[in-house]
Amino acid sequence: MFAYTVETACDKHGWILGYTVNPGNLHDSRTFKGLYDRIKNIGIHTIIADAGYKTPAIAKLLLDDGIQPLFPYKRPMTKDGFFRKQEYAYDEYNDCYICPNDKVLHYSTTNKEGYREYKSCSYACADCQYLSQCTQSRDHVKIVTRHVWEDYMEACEDIRYTIGMKELYSQRKQTIERLFGTAKENHGFRYTQLVGKARMEMKVGLTFACMNLKKLAGILRIREEKRMAMA
Numbered sequence: 001m002f003a004y005t006v007e008t009a010c011d012k013h014g015w016i017l018g019y020t021v022n023p024g025n026l027h028d029s030r031t032f033k034g035l036y037d038r039i040k041n042i043g044i045h046t047i048i049a050d051a052g053y054k055t056p057a058i059a060k061l062l063l064d065d066g067i068q069p070l071f072p073y074k075r076p077m078t079k080d081g082f083f084r085k086q087e088y089a090y091d092e093y094n095d096c097y098i099c100p101n102d103k104v105l106h107y108s109t110t111n112k113e114g115y116r117e118y119k120s121c122s123y124a125c126a127d128c129q130y131l132s133q134c135t136q137s138r139d140h141v142k143i144v145t146r147h148v149w150e151d152y153m154e155a156c157e158d159i160r161y162t163i164g165m166k167e168l169y170s171q172r173k174q175t176i177e178r179l180f181g182t183a184k185e186n187h188g189f190r191y192t193q194l195v196g197k198a199r200m201e202m203k204v205g206l207t208f209a210c211m212n213l214k215k216l217a218g219i220l221r222i223r224e225e226k227r228m229a230m231a
């Protein structure tokens with residue numbers, strides 16, 4: 001369908017800091033760099049993003065720039081009844097994986113998507129009692145993949161488990177999610193209403209500027225009411 005998506009960033013107080021307009025058929029992880037380049041120099045310490053941005057490339061970009069990424073838990077996309085990836089232990093020293101039956105999966109190759117492939121021995125797996133929970137491969141070979149930047153993803157998981165991060169992530173529903181809801185319900189952002197990216201960027205820019213001004217007007221009104229009450 002003909003549509004555009006709007007990526008938006010705000011601070012912890014709900015002030016809109018930046019935005020980008022992109023074709024609707026692009027995933028958030030592919031368009032993140034454009035928005036990040038607009039806001040990265042304003043003194044960011046932590047970026048809180050949803051699961052759509054939880055990729056090795058984004059994790060590496062943020063950590064290399066000294067910014068702490070906070071991503072949510074992402075449910076493994078494993079078939080029901082099969083072992084999940086975390087049940088295969090990674091041996092960093094020997095660069096191999098160990099399956100739940102204590103068999104070793106050795107490094108085989110690195111594919112074009114940047115994932116290192118670790119394969120089991122077909123002879124060792126043929127008579128394994130856990131074969132039906134491990135793989136449906138005809139040659140009984142189990143393949144576990146690990147991205148070349150997987151260390152950055154593990155660092156993000158360590159951040160997620162840090163004390164206070166769960167409460168910090170919960171603030172998304174009070175900040176950016178609230179802005180999305182206001183833009184959709186009150187300003188027609190639920191659908192693409194204009195033809196052309198330039199027109200949509202103009203509409204988004206003017207709308208977000210007005211939303212910030214409305215927020216500022218509310219703050220000034222409250223301050224004036226307090227001043228008058230104290231006078």
